[in-house]
Amino acid sequence: METAYAKINLALHVRARRADGYHQLETVFAFLDQGDHLTCANSDRFSLTLSGKFADGLADESVSDNLIFRAANLYAGGVAPAVAFCLEKSLPIAAGLGGGSADAAAALRLLNTCSSAPLPTERLLEIAALLGADVPACIGSVPVTGRGIGTMLEQVENDVSGLSCLLVNPNKPLSTAPVFRAWDGLDRGPMPQGSARDILLGGRNDLEIPAIRLCPEIAEILLFLKSTRPLVSRMSGSGATCFALYEDAGMLEQVRTEISAMHPGWWTMAGQLR
Numbered sequence: 001m002e003t004a005y006a007k008i009n010l011a012l013h014v015r016a017r018r019a020d021g022y023h024q025l026e027t028v029f030a031f032l033d034q035g036d037h038l039t040c041a042n043s044d045r046f047s048l049t050l051s052g053k054f055a056d057g058l059a060d061e062s063v064s065d066n067l068i069f070r071a072a073n074l075y076a077g078g079v080a081p082a083v084a085f086c087l088e089k090s091l092p093i094a095a096g097l098g099g100g101s102a103d104a105a106a107a108l109r110l111l112n113t114c115s116s117a118p119l120p121t122e123r124l125l126e127i128a129a130l131l132g133a134d135v136p137a138c139i140g141s142v143p144v145t146g147r148g149i150g151t152m153l154e155q156v157e158n159d160v161s162g163l164s165c166l167l168v169n170p171n172k173p174l175s176t177a178p179v180f181r182a183w184d185g186l187d188r189g190p191m192p193q194g195s196a197r198d199i200l201l202g203g204r205n206d207l208e209i210p211a212i213r214l215c216p217e218i219a220e221i222l223l224f225l226k227s228t229r230p231l232v233s234r235m236s237g238s239g240a241t242c243f244a245l246y247e248d249a250g251m252l253e254q255v256r257t258e259i260s261a262m263h264p265g266w267w268t269m270a271g272q273l274r
Helices: 067-075 099-114 121-131 135-140 176-182 196-202 208-214 217-227 249-262
Strands: 002-017 023-042 047-051 083-088 144-148 152-155 164-169 232-235 242-246 267-272
Touching: 002 099, 002 135, 002 164, 002 196, 002 232, 023 099, 023 135, 023 196, 023 267, 067 083, 067 099, 067 121, 083 099, 099 121, 099 135, 121 135, 135 144, 164 217, 164 249, 176 208, 208 217, 208 232, 217 232, 217 242, 217 249, 242 249, 249 267
Parallel strands: 047 083
Antiparallel strands: 002 023, 023 083, 023 144, 144 152, 164 242, 164 267, 232 242
């Protein structure tokens, strides 16, 4: 079994719109020690079985469009391998957590573990880049900086590991494309230099304002999280999930209990940064 670790962006600076329609980004990816769970077993053909709280969100998606299938297909050189995948979908969809990307990366790790001739990490990263901008970072699932469209990865000092992390989502999907379209195009400056914590403390998420226009509940979540005096509270990716980081794990559980009582329809997940 592999965990498809939930991704958060400690900072996300949008610098420019590119001519190819993508955006020039500077970010730090970090990962919670919780997420979806994926297993695979030998079979006579490829299959994907879904379970978990958010499985229904993928029920209408054709298998050929699923990132797990696409990852397996690319790994096996263009022919889907004869394996049976089972995905327990615990992360919300279109939530800024890179759930689909993490699932694809977990599939690549599983296939590589089971292979008699495993691929080198460099080749896994090449395959991952063909699947989406967040997938390469999800292969290792440890803090890295991402530039370009997010696929130009560099190591960063990991001094955030062990921080307690609370994720909160209003249970409303928020697609990436509309949020980027709503960005005002202003370059608010580069991402800070230094360790992961340095960038966390000095950075920002340039997509918070456009995301709030599309999903006002984000502002309510951030206001509440800020009132709990975390180390940092911020939106992840293009939303709508927000995170708060605490030095004290007891504080995290207290905040989670309080917000769940106030908003029982909201989704939460708690854990520690890897």
